[in-house]
Amino acid sequence: MAFRSALITGASSGIGEAFARGLPRSTALLLAGRDRDRLSKLAQELTSPGRVVRIVTADLSDDQERGAAIAAAESAAVDLVINNAGVGRLGRVIENAPERESEIVKVNALTPVEICRALIPGMLRRAEARQNQPEGEPGGRAGIINVSSAAAFGPMPFFATYAASKAFLLHYTEALAEELSDRPIDILALCPGATKTRFFERAGIEHLGFSMHEPDRVVREGLQALGHRTVHIVGPGNYLATAAMRFLPRRIVTAAVESVTKKWS
Structure with a gap:
């Protein structure tokens, strides 16, 4: 883990906060999220001699604030990007607020695409420059972790837009990894299942x-x-569940998932 500087979105709690704590102390951090107080507290805790921790408060569903976060990451010359921010909403699509449905797509799908497209060219140039030095430098590769979900592997009635947005992110990440397989960058679609975060409370x-x-x-x-x-599913139970969603007839999968999601409210 020789990354010099990392961008983590959705860093104020949950998986994003855990990434911030889990990276080596040698990695500078740019923490992005909506909760300035939580970000500031985390940054203060993780800052140490020789390590810079910056924050950028941004609602990634907003075009201007998303652009500001990308600009901050460009300025920080990050070589690791963790697209972790995600939102969802339980309920029938036609009963959820239209703006909430749009927010899910913007945060879960549009934001990672824009971040990757904006930052990867610079990340590649810096990685290749380090590799091309006479003796080579440690950390000659860049990295992208796009946090998808076990929900990406099948349709989810009552959680339709969330699951579809994560399916988009999964397929996008797999394709991007193949396109750049001959360049000094590692790309991963990370697919956790249910995780102890504030996500479920916010999703209703x-x-x-x-x-x-x-x-x-x-x-x-x-x-x-x-x-x-290129793809990692967290936990053997989630792996088996996603395998079933891939290989069973779609109608059976949809009906089975609906029987579960109806009980969540």
Whole structure:
């Protein structure tokens, strides 16, 4: 983990905060999120001699604030990007607020695309420059972790837009990794299942009915998988569930998922 500088979106809590804590102390951080107070507290805690931790308060569904976060990352010359920010909303599509449905797509799908397109060219130039030096420098590769979801592997009635946005991010990441497979950058779609974060409360989900992983586990497996595979599903249970969603008839999958998501409210 020789990254010099990392951007983490959705860093004020949950998986994003765990990534900030899980990266080596040698990695400078740019923490992006909506909650300035939580970001400031985390930055103060993680700052140490020789390590700079900056924050950028941004609602990534807003064009201007998303642009400001990207500009801050360009200025920080990041070589690791963790697109972790995500939102969802339980309910029928036609009953959810239109602006909420749009927000899900902007944060979960549009934001990672814009961040990747804006930052990857510079990340590649810096990585290649380090590799081309006479003796080479450590950290001659860049990295992207796009946090997708186990929900990306099948349709999810009552959670339709969230699951579809994560499916987009999964497919986008796999394709991007193949396009850049001959360049000095490692790209990973990290697919956790239910994780102990504030996500479910914000999404309007009260009762999941099954156990959840700790954010630290998601981060640990994600950092270990980066550079070794393109897709990583956290936990054997989630792996089996996503395999079933891939291979069973779609109608059966949709009906089975609906029977679960109806119980969440």
